[in-house]
Amino acid sequence: FLPNPKTIAIVGCPFSGGQPKLGVDKGPIHLVEAGLIEQLEEIGWKVHFDGHHQFEEIHAASDPPIKTLLKNPRLVSRVCESVASVVGGHAKNGQLPVTLGGDHSLAMGTVSGTLASYPDACVIWIDAHADINTSKTTESGNIHGMPVSFLLGLGENHPEFAWIRPVLKPERIVYIGLRDIDTGERRILRENKIKAFSMHEVDKYGIGKVVEMALDHVNPNRDLPIHLSFDVDALDPSVAPSTGTPVRGGLTFREGHYICEAIHETGLLVALDLMEVNPSLADPESVRQTVAVGCSLVRSALGETLL
Ligand SMILES: N[C@@H](CSCCS(N)(=O)=O)C(=O)O
Numbered sequence: 001f002l003p004n005p006k007t008i009a010i011v012g013c014p015f016s017g018g019q020p021k022l023g024v025d026k027g028p029i030h031l032v033e034a035g036l037i038e039q040l041e042e043i044g045w046k047v048h049f050d051g052h053h054q055f056e057e058i059h060a061a062s063d064p065p066i067k068t069l070l071k072n073p074r075l076v077s078r079v080c081e082s083v084a085s086v087v088g089g090h091a092k093n094g095q096l097p098v099t100l101g102g103d104h105s106l107a108m109g110t111v112s113g114t115l116a117s118y119p120d121a122c123v124i125w126i127d128a129h130a131d132i133n134t135s136k137t138t139e140s141g142n143i144h145g146m147p148v149s150f151l152l153g154l155g156e157n158h159p160e161f162a163w164i165r166p167v168l169k170p171e172r173i174v175y176i177g178l179r180d181i182d183t184g185e186r187r188i189l190r191e192n193k194i195k196a197f198s199m200h201e202v203d204k205y206g207i208g209k210v211v212e213m214a215l216d217h218v219n220p221n222r223d224l225p226i227h228l229s230f231d232v233d234a235l236d237p238s239v240a241p242s243t244g245t246p247v248r249g250g251l252t253f254r255e256g257h258y259i260c261e262a263i264h265e266t267g268l269l270v271a272l273d274l275m276e277v278n279p280s281l282a283d284p285e286s287v288r289q290t291v292a293v294g295c296s297l298v299r300s301a302l303g304e305t306l307l
Pocket residue numbers: 103104105127128129130131133138139140141142144145146180181182231233244245276
Protein backbone atom coordinates (compact mmCIF):
# COMPACT_ATOMS: atom_id res chain seq x y z
CA PHE A 1 0.00 0.00 0.00
CA LEU A 2 1.40 3.41 -0.84
CA PRO A 3 -1.04 6.30 -1.10
CA ASN A 4 0.07 9.06 -3.32
CA PRO A 5 -2.97 11.28 -3.86
CA LYS A 6 -2.06 14.20 -6.09
CA THR A 7 -5.28 16.06 -5.45
CA ILE A 8 -6.54 17.54 -2.22
CA ALA A 9 -10.28 17.76 -1.65
CA ILE A 10 -11.09 20.64 0.68
CA VAL A 11 -14.23 19.73 2.65
CA GLY A 12 -15.52 22.85 4.37
CA CYS A 13 -17.76 21.87 7.29
CA PRO A 14 -19.40 24.93 8.84
CA PHE A 15 -20.77 23.02 11.83
CA SER A 16 -21.05 23.92 15.51
CA GLY A 17 -23.68 21.48 16.80
CA GLY A 18 -21.22 19.45 18.86
CA GLN A 19 -20.66 22.29 21.29
CA PRO A 20 -22.45 25.42 22.60
CA LYS A 21 -20.30 28.34 21.42
CA LEU A 22 -21.42 30.24 18.34
CA GLY A 23 -18.90 30.94 15.63
CA VAL A 24 -16.97 27.71 15.11
CA ASP A 25 -19.12 27.11 12.02
CA LYS A 26 -17.37 30.14 10.53
CA GLY A 27 -13.98 28.45 10.76
CA PRO A 28 -13.97 27.03 7.24
CA ILE A 29 -14.79 30.30 5.48
CA HIS A 30 -12.06 32.13 7.40
CA LEU A 31 -9.48 29.48 6.50
CA VAL A 32 -10.44 29.54 2.82
CA GLU A 33 -10.61 33.34 2.72
CA ALA A 34 -7.13 33.48 4.26
CA GLY A 35 -5.96 31.87 1.01
CA LEU A 36 -5.53 28.23 2.03
CA ILE A 37 -6.46 26.89 -1.40
CA GLU A 38 -3.96 29.10 -3.24
CA GLN A 39 -1.32 28.30 -0.62
CA LEU A 40 -1.76 24.56 -1.26
CA GLU A 41 -1.62 25.04 -5.02
CA GLU A 42 1.56 27.05 -4.45
CA ILE A 43 3.23 23.97 -2.90
CA GLY A 44 2.23 21.85 -5.88
CA TRP A 45 -1.14 20.28 -5.10
CA LYS A 46 -4.17 20.19 -7.32
CA VAL A 47 -7.01 21.39 -5.08
CA HIS A 48 -10.65 20.41 -5.51
CA PHE A 49 -12.96 22.59 -3.44
CA ASP A 50 -16.45 21.22 -2.94
CA GLY A 51 -17.63 24.48 -1.43
CA HIS A 52 -18.82 24.73 2.12
CA HIS A 53 -21.30 21.97 2.78
CA GLN A 54 -24.67 23.30 3.87
CA PHE A 55 -26.27 21.24 6.58
CA GLU A 56 -29.99 21.60 6.95
CA GLU A 57 -31.09 22.58 10.44
CA ILE A 58 -33.08 20.34 12.74
CA HIS A 59 -35.15 22.41 15.13
CA ALA A 60 -34.42 21.97 18.82
CA ALA A 61 -38.02 20.99 19.44
CA SER A 62 -37.56 17.92 17.27
CA ASP A 63 -34.07 17.14 18.54
CA PRO A 64 -34.36 16.82 22.34
CA PRO A 65 -31.19 15.84 24.27
CA ILE A 66 -30.66 12.14 24.88
CA LYS A 67 -31.10 11.32 28.58
CA THR A 68 -31.57 15.11 28.91
CA LEU A 69 -27.81 15.36 28.34
CA LEU A 70 -26.34 14.75 24.84
CA LYS A 71 -27.13 17.92 22.90
CA ASN A 72 -28.37 18.09 19.30
CA PRO A 73 -27.83 14.33 18.86
CA ARG A 74 -29.86 13.90 15.67
CA LEU A 75 -28.31 16.97 14.05
CA VAL A 76 -24.75 15.90 14.93
CA SER A 77 -25.44 12.36 13.76
CA ARG A 78 -26.98 13.41 10.45
CA VAL A 79 -24.20 15.90 9.70
CA CYS A 80 -21.47 13.37 10.53
CA GLU A 81 -23.15 10.73 8.39
CA SER A 82 -23.06 13.05 5.39
CA VAL A 83 -19.46 14.07 6.16
CA ALA A 84 -18.52 10.37 6.24
CA SER A 85 -19.88 9.86 2.73
CA VAL A 86 -18.24 13.03 1.38
CA VAL A 87 -14.83 12.26 2.91
CA GLY A 88 -15.12 8.58 2.01
CA GLY A 89 -16.05 9.49 -1.55
CA HIS A 90 -12.98 11.69 -1.99
CA ALA A 91 -10.72 9.06 -0.44
CA LYS A 92 -12.18 6.42 -2.78
CA ASN A 93 -11.34 8.73 -5.69
CA GLY A 94 -7.73 8.71 -4.54
CA GLN A 95 -7.95 12.31 -3.34
CA LEU A 96 -6.68 13.50 0.05
CA PRO A 97 -9.63 14.94 2.00
CA VAL A 98 -8.77 18.00 4.12
CA THR A 99 -11.74 18.68 6.37
CA LEU A 100 -12.00 22.19 7.79
CA GLY A 101 -14.13 22.50 10.95
CA GLY A 102 -16.24 23.23 12.60
CA ASP A 103 -16.21 21.42 15.93
CA HIS A 104 -14.47 18.08 16.54
CA SER A 105 -17.67 16.03 16.62
CA LEU A 106 -17.22 16.07 12.82
CA ALA A 107 -14.41 13.54 13.27
CA MET A 108 -17.07 10.84 13.76
CA GLY A 109 -17.74 11.47 10.08
CA THR A 110 -14.25 12.11 8.77
CA VAL A 111 -12.64 9.06 10.45
CA SER A 112 -15.57 6.85 9.46
CA GLY A 113 -15.10 8.05 5.88
CA THR A 114 -11.36 7.42 5.89
CA LEU A 115 -11.72 3.94 7.40
CA ALA A 116 -14.30 3.02 4.77
CA SER A 117 -11.58 3.45 2.15
CA TYR A 118 -8.57 2.55 4.28
CA PRO A 119 -9.82 0.02 6.87
CA ASP A 120 -6.33 -0.42 8.37
CA ALA A 121 -5.62 3.29 8.73
CA CYS A 122 -4.34 4.59 12.05
CA VAL A 123 -5.52 7.83 13.67
CA ILE A 124 -3.20 10.41 15.16
CA TRP A 125 -5.27 12.73 17.38
CA ILE A 126 -3.62 16.05 18.28
CA ASP A 127 -5.64 17.69 21.05
CA ALA A 128 -5.62 19.09 24.58
CA HIS A 129 -8.59 16.76 25.14
CA ALA A 130 -9.24 13.06 24.57
CA ASP A 131 -12.75 13.57 23.09
CA ILE A 132 -13.57 10.05 24.29
CA ASN A 133 -16.47 10.58 26.68
CA THR A 134 -19.48 8.27 26.45
CA SER A 135 -23.05 9.30 27.28
CA LYS A 136 -22.36 7.83 30.74
CA THR A 137 -19.12 9.75 31.41
CA THR A 138 -19.73 13.12 29.74
CA GLU A 139 -20.19 16.01 32.17
CA SER A 140 -21.15 18.56 29.52
CA GLY A 141 -23.26 16.60 27.04
CA ASN A 142 -21.30 18.34 24.27
CA ILE A 143 -20.77 15.74 21.56
CA HIS A 144 -17.46 17.33 20.43
CA GLY A 145 -16.07 15.72 23.60
CA MET A 146 -17.22 12.25 22.49
CA PRO A 147 -16.28 11.37 18.87
CA VAL A 148 -13.56 8.83 19.72
CA SER A 149 -15.88 6.76 21.93
CA PHE A 150 -18.37 6.43 19.07
CA LEU A 151 -15.62 5.44 16.60
CA LEU A 152 -14.39 2.75 19.04
CA GLY A 153 -17.90 1.51 19.76
CA LEU A 154 -17.62 2.27 23.47
CA GLY A 155 -20.59 2.99 25.72
CA GLU A 156 -24.20 2.16 25.07
CA ASN A 157 -25.64 2.21 21.57
CA HIS A 158 -27.85 5.17 20.77
CA PRO A 159 -30.35 4.66 17.92
CA GLU A 160 -29.69 8.25 16.80
CA PHE A 161 -26.13 7.13 15.95
CA ALA A 162 -26.96 3.73 14.50
CA TRP A 163 -25.01 4.46 11.28
CA ILE A 164 -21.65 4.68 13.10
CA ARG A 165 -19.83 1.34 13.03
CA PRO A 166 -17.07 0.59 15.56
CA VAL A 167 -14.47 0.82 12.78
CA LEU A 168 -11.56 1.99 14.93
CA LYS A 169 -9.53 -0.33 17.17
CA PRO A 170 -7.90 1.00 20.38
CA GLU A 171 -4.42 0.05 19.16
CA ARG A 172 -4.91 2.17 16.04
CA ILE A 173 -5.28 5.55 17.75
CA VAL A 174 -2.64 7.61 19.54
CA TYR A 175 -2.91 11.04 21.19
CA ILE A 176 -0.40 13.89 21.43
CA GLY A 177 -0.95 17.07 23.48
CA LEU A 178 -3.39 15.89 26.17
CA ARG A 179 -3.69 18.05 29.28
CA ASP A 180 -7.41 18.31 30.15
CA ILE A 181 -8.94 14.85 30.61
CA ASP A 182 -12.20 14.11 32.45
CA THR A 183 -12.28 11.47 35.17
CA GLY A 184 -14.35 9.10 33.07
CA GLU A 185 -12.01 9.56 30.13
CA ARG A 186 -8.98 8.61 32.22
CA ARG A 187 -10.65 5.34 33.07
CA ILE A 188 -11.65 4.71 29.45
CA LEU A 189 -8.10 5.38 28.22
CA ARG A 190 -6.66 3.03 30.84
CA GLU A 191 -9.21 0.24 30.39
CA ASN A 192 -8.76 0.27 26.62
CA LYS A 193 -4.96 0.58 26.83
CA ILE A 194 -5.03 3.60 24.54
CA LYS A 195 -1.64 5.23 24.03
CA ALA A 196 -1.53 8.92 24.92
CA PHE A 197 1.40 11.33 24.98
CA SER A 198 0.39 14.20 27.26
CA MET A 199 2.22 17.51 27.50
CA HIS A 200 4.24 15.90 30.30
CA GLU A 201 5.77 13.45 27.80
CA VAL A 202 6.29 16.24 25.28
CA ASP A 203 8.32 18.11 27.92
CA LYS A 204 10.13 14.99 29.05
CA TYR A 205 11.17 13.51 25.69
CA GLY A 206 10.82 16.38 23.24
CA ILE A 207 8.39 16.43 20.32
CA GLY A 208 10.72 14.54 17.97
CA LYS A 209 10.90 11.51 20.23
CA VAL A 210 7.19 11.70 21.07
CA VAL A 211 6.17 11.61 17.40
CA GLU A 212 8.54 8.70 16.79
CA MET A 213 7.09 6.78 19.77
CA ALA A 214 3.54 7.60 18.69
CA LEU A 215 4.20 6.28 15.18
CA ASP A 216 6.02 3.23 16.59
CA HIS A 217 2.86 2.46 18.55
CA VAL A 218 0.20 2.80 15.84
CA ASN A 219 2.31 2.32 12.70
CA PRO A 220 5.34 0.21 13.68
CA ASN A 221 6.26 -0.80 10.13
CA ARG A 222 5.32 2.62 8.71
CA ASP A 223 3.00 0.85 6.26
CA LEU A 224 -0.45 1.92 7.47
CA PRO A 225 -2.35 4.92 6.09
CA ILE A 226 -2.53 7.85 8.51
CA HIS A 227 -5.55 9.99 9.36
CA LEU A 228 -4.35 13.12 11.21
CA SER A 229 -7.06 14.83 13.27
CA PHE A 230 -5.67 18.15 14.50
CA ASP A 231 -7.65 20.18 17.06
CA VAL A 232 -6.10 23.65 17.20
CA ASP A 233 -6.67 23.75 20.96
CA ALA A 234 -3.73 21.32 21.21
CA LEU A 235 -1.61 24.42 20.66
CA ASP A 236 -0.95 26.79 23.53
CA PRO A 237 -3.65 29.51 23.71
CA SER A 238 -0.89 32.08 23.09
CA VAL A 239 -0.41 30.42 19.68
CA ALA A 240 -4.05 29.67 18.79
CA PRO A 241 -6.23 31.86 21.01
CA SER A 242 -9.50 31.83 19.07
CA THR A 243 -10.86 28.38 19.94
CA GLY A 244 -13.72 27.15 22.09
CA THR A 245 -11.99 25.20 24.86
CA PRO A 246 -8.50 26.70 25.34
CA VAL A 247 -6.21 25.05 27.92
CA ARG A 248 -2.94 26.62 29.10
CA GLY A 249 0.37 24.80 28.75
CA GLY A 250 -0.04 23.62 25.15
CA LEU A 251 2.15 22.89 22.15
CA THR A 252 4.37 25.64 20.82
CA PHE A 253 4.00 26.88 17.26
CA ARG A 254 7.02 24.75 16.29
CA GLU A 255 5.91 21.62 18.15
CA GLY A 256 2.57 21.76 16.32
CA HIS A 257 4.32 22.20 12.98
CA TYR A 258 6.91 19.50 13.72
CA ILE A 259 4.09 16.97 14.17
CA CYS A 260 2.62 17.91 10.79
CA GLU A 261 6.02 17.92 9.03
CA ALA A 262 6.99 14.54 10.50
CA ILE A 263 3.68 12.99 9.44
CA HIS A 264 4.11 14.36 5.94
CA GLU A 265 7.58 12.81 5.85
CA THR A 266 6.09 9.33 6.38
CA GLY A 267 4.39 9.65 2.98
CA LEU A 268 1.41 7.86 4.55
CA LEU A 269 -1.03 10.71 5.16
CA VAL A 270 -4.42 9.96 3.56
CA ALA A 271 -6.72 12.38 5.41
CA LEU A 272 -6.47 15.51 7.54
CA ASP A 273 -8.87 17.37 9.83
CA LEU A 274 -8.22 20.93 11.06
CA MET A 275 -10.80 21.50 13.80
CA GLU A 276 -12.12 23.96 16.38
CA VAL A 277 -11.02 27.24 14.82
CA ASN A 278 -13.68 29.66 16.12
CA PRO A 279 -13.10 33.11 14.60
CA SER A 280 -15.59 34.80 16.91
CA LEU A 281 -13.88 34.32 20.27
CA ALA A 282 -11.03 36.82 20.21
CA ASP A 283 -9.96 40.25 18.98
CA PRO A 284 -9.39 40.59 15.22
CA GLU A 285 -5.61 40.22 15.45
CA SER A 286 -5.91 37.06 17.59
CA VAL A 287 -8.47 35.64 15.17
CA ARG A 288 -6.19 36.38 12.23
CA GLN A 289 -3.29 34.72 14.09
CA THR A 290 -5.37 31.60 14.84
CA VAL A 291 -6.57 31.28 11.25
CA ALA A 292 -3.02 31.82 9.94
CA VAL A 293 -1.68 29.08 12.24
CA GLY A 294 -4.42 26.75 11.00
CA CYS A 295 -3.46 27.38 7.37
CA SER A 296 0.21 26.94 8.22
CA LEU A 297 -0.36 23.59 9.94
CA VAL A 298 -2.28 22.31 6.92
CA ARG A 299 0.54 23.39 4.58
CA SER A 300 3.10 21.59 6.78
CA ALA A 301 1.06 18.39 6.88
CA LEU A 302 0.89 18.55 3.08
CA GLY A 303 4.56 19.03 2.41
CA GLU A 304 5.61 22.62 2.96
CA THR A 305 9.11 22.53 4.48
CA LEU A 306 11.36 25.15 6.05
CA LEU A 307 14.16 24.63 3.55
N1 LIG B 1 -13.96 16.87 28.11
C1 LIG B 1 -14.82 18.06 28.00
C2 LIG B 1 -14.24 19.07 27.01
S1 LIG B 1 -14.21 18.35 25.45
C3 LIG B 1 -13.47 19.50 24.39
C4 LIG B 1 -13.79 19.01 22.99
S2 LIG B 1 -12.66 19.54 21.82
N2 LIG B 1 -13.11 18.95 20.47
O1 LIG B 1 -11.37 18.95 22.08
O2 LIG B 1 -12.64 20.98 21.76
C5 LIG B 1 -16.24 17.62 27.57
O3 LIG B 1 -16.42 16.46 27.32
O4 LIG B 1 -17.10 18.47 27.48
